[in-house]
Amino acid sequence: MDSKLTLNIDKELAKKAKTYARSRGRSLSNLVENYFKMITSKDRLKNEDFPPIVKSLLGAIRAPEDLDYKSDLSEQLTKKYLND
DSSP, X not given: OOOOOOOOOOHHHHHHXXXXXXXXXXXXXXXXXXXXXXXXXXXXXXXXXXXXXXXXHTTOSOOOTTOXXXXXXXXXXXXXXXXX
């Protein structure tokens, strides 16, 4: 059963997100729903599910204590997918 959800986001971002979804033949609702499914899935990979080569790389890079990776990632993804 579907449920209506209201989100408040920047107008220009919403416009770009709709264009992105349309260019992939999907609706914005579908993209958001699939994203929520992905982040809430109980089947997400755990460290023990990684191949040995990936496990050997875990912890190989030390990031600064004050690194805001979510903000940096968001900025880079915006540049990659939404900038004209």
